[in-house]
Structures are given as structure tokens and as C-alpha cells.
Amino acid sequence: MNNNAIQLRSVSRTYGAGGSAVTALDQVSLAFPKGSFTAVMGPSGSGKSTLLQCAAGLDRPTSGSVTVGDTELSKLSETKLTLLRRDRIGFVFQAFNLLPSLTAEQNVALPLRLAGRRPSKAQVREVLTQVGLGERARHRPTEMSGGQQQRVALARALITRPEVLFGDEPTGALDSQTSREVLTMLRTMVDATGQTIIMVTHDPVAASYADRVVFLVDGRVNDELLRPSADEIAGRMTKLEAVPC
Ligand code: ADP
Numbered sequence: 001m002n003n004n005a006i007q008l009r010s011v012s013r014t015y016g017a018g019g020s021a022v023t024a025l026d027q028v029s030l031a032f033p034k035g036s037f038t039a040v041m042g043p044s045g046s047g048k049s050t051l052l053q054c055a056a057g058l059d060r061p062t063s064g065s066v067t068v069g070d071t072e073l074s075k076l077s078e079t080k081l082t083l084l085r086r087d088r089i090g091f092v093f094q095a096f097n098l099l100p101s102l103t104a105e106q107n108v109a110l111p112l113r114l115a116g117r118r119p120s121k122a123q124v125r126e127v128l129t130q131v132g133l134g135e136r137a138r139h140r141p142t143e144m145s146g147g148q149q150q151r152v153a154l155a156r157a158l159i160t161r162p163e164v165l166f167g168d169e170p171t172g173a174l175d176s177q178t179s180r181e182v183l184t185m186l187r188t189m190v191d192a193t194g195q196t197i198i199m200v201t202h203d204p205v206a207a208s209y210a211d212r213v214v215f216l217v218d219g220r221v222n223d224e225l226l227r228p229s230a231d232e233i234a235g236r237m238t239k240l241e242a243v244p245c
Contacts, residue, residue: 002070005164005196006032006055011064013050013219024050026219027064032164035194037187039207041233042216043241048200049168051216055198056089056166057081069163086115090157090165094172096149098141098156104128105137108155119159127155131185147178154185158195165189167199171206183209204233215240 013025024047032038032055040048053059054066057073066073068088073081098107105124112119128134131151141149150170157165167186171179187209189195199210207213208230215223217240225232 002067003033004031004067005034005036005069006198007067008051008055009065009067011051011054011061011066013047013054013059014062023219025054025061028216028219028221029064030214030221032196032198034163034196035190036212037190037197037210038199039210039213040198040200040216041202041204041207041213041237042222043237046216047219048216050219052166052168052198052200056091056164057085086111087160088163090160090162092150092153092157092165092167092170094169096141096146096153096173098149098152100141103138103140104133104144104152104155107141107152108159111156111160115160124159127158128152130158130189131155145178146174147181150174150178150182151185154182158189164196164198167197167201169201170199171201171203176205179203179206204230204237207233 008028008030011025011028012023015022015024028051040051042048050059054061057068068084071084076084105128108124108127109119125134125137128137131154133148133151133155136144136148171182174182183206186197190197201207208228211227213225213228213233214221215236222240223236225236
């Protein structure tokens with residue numbers, strides 16, 4: 001039995017070739033246990049996006065391996081990889097990416113419809129209730145606050161019951177009060193349902209909701225902190241950003 005939702009083994013990702021090659025990730029090994037909440041931080045250009053894209057099967061490493069559950073991604077064809085992303089992985093981004101002409105429940109049902117499945121009304125209502133929007137199912141995004149729209153995006157990511165939920169600055173477009181609501185919701189999903197979450201963020205307060213904060217510098221894991229406070233995270237970031245290139 002594999003207890004990790006995602007495992008990276010010696011993952012490197014190089015862009016370009018020859019003298020102009022850039023090593024975005026340099027032999028990164030990281031395990032993300034099932035039911036854990038990890039924040040990934042680091043200065044701009046440290047490899048956070050590349051890590052997220054490789055871990056989520058959106059990009060292929062130049063070397064090393066990524067495993068989702070017991071499935072090694074490098075062994076999959078593009079089609080199988082697309083299906084794995086669709087069925088087993090959820091995404092939330094800074095931009096909510098909702099379709100404005102669709103209601104909340106239609107937006108949430110979309111991933112299953114695109115997969116050729118017909119979600120039941122009860123299934124859609126259940127995830128909307130999970131994010132506290134059971135009463136808003138018929139509203140369109142323009143009739144909702146930013147926080148509510150991000151919760152619809154969260155419900156849309158959860159409708160497929162993904163093994164792992166990836167967030168790329170999911171609270172980046174929200175004010176601090178609304179961010180806290182969304183982060184509390186993410187935390188509750190981990191604690192109550194054992195959801196695994198991996199979130200890239202610049203925000204020490206957002207990262208403080210995680211069980212573990214992984215710091216990247218120059219494509220390598222520089223450090224990690226377990227259940228740190230926002231102040232500890234901010235202090236660590238200040239030190240990392242002061243490191244001369
Ligand atoms: P972060 O998300 O921490 O800002 P990225 O993963 O975006 O870092 O980038 C890591 C490094 O890889 C940077 O030096 C960046 O310029 C480079 N990089 C990222 N994507 C590409 C690309 N498509 N082509 C060339 N270089 C890239």
C-alpha cells in the first residue's frame with residue numbers, strides 16, 4: 001500500500017538546450033502523503049510553477065519520476081495522462097475561470113459533462129453544500145462575490161472527487177477576510193475528508209494553513225517547516241529572498 005498521493009523522485013526539468021538551458025527543477029524528491037496539506041513557496045523563478053505542473057501531470061519532467069497513487073506518469077501515453085488529470089486531479093487557480101453564462105450548478109457539473117457523464121442534481125448540490133453554497137446553486141458568477149466564485153471553482157474541482165487538489169495561488173485574487181474563509185474550507189477538507197492538497201502561494205498567511213511548507217530555491221528543495229506560523233514563514237521567505245543569485 002502506497003501512503004503517498006503524489007511522489008516525485010529526483011525530478012529535473014530543463015527548458016531549452018545548450019548554453020541557454022535553464023534548469024527549473026533540479027533533482028527534486030518530495031512525497032505528499034495522502035490527507036496532507038502542503039504549501040510550496042519560494043522566490044520568483046525558484047521553480048514553483050514547474051513543480052506544480054510536473055506533479056499534476058501537466059508537464060513532463062526531463063528526468064526522474066512522478067507517481068500519482070501507484071501510477072507512474074512517465075509510463076502513460078498523452079491520452080492516458082489527460083484521463084488521469086481529468087479523473088484523479090483537481091485544480092483551482094487564482095482566476096476563478098467560471099463560465100459567466102452558466103449558473104453555479106452548471107459550472108460545477110461541467111467537468112463531468114465534458115467527460116461524457118451526467119452528474120445527478122444531488123451530487124452537484126452535495127459539493128455546493130460542502131463549500132457553503134447550497135443556497136446559491138441557481139446564481140450566475142456575476143451575481144456572486146469573489147469568495148463565492150472561488151468556492152464555486154472549488155466545488156467544480158471537487159465534483160470528480162480528485163485524489164489530489166492542486167491550488168495555484170487560489171487566494172491570490174481575494175481580500176484577506178475572504179481568503180481566510182477559503183483557506184479554512186481547504187483546511188476542513190483535509191481534516192474532515194482526508195483530501196490531499198498541494199498549494200503554491202506567495203502568502204505566508206495562506207501557507208500557515210498547511211501541515212508543511214516546502215521552500216524552493218533555484219529549483220531545489222531548500223527547506224521545509226512543519227505547521228509553522230505565518231510569522232515564521234514570512235521570516236524564512238525574507239531570508240531566502242535575500243540570498244544573492
Ligand atoms: P516560479 O513559479 O517559482 O516563479 P517557474 O517554475 O515559473 O518559477 O520558473 C523556474 C525557472 O524556469 C525560471 O528561471 C523560469 O524563467 C524558467 N522557465 C519556466 N518556464 C519556462 C519556459 N516555458 N521556457 C523557458 N524557461 C522557463
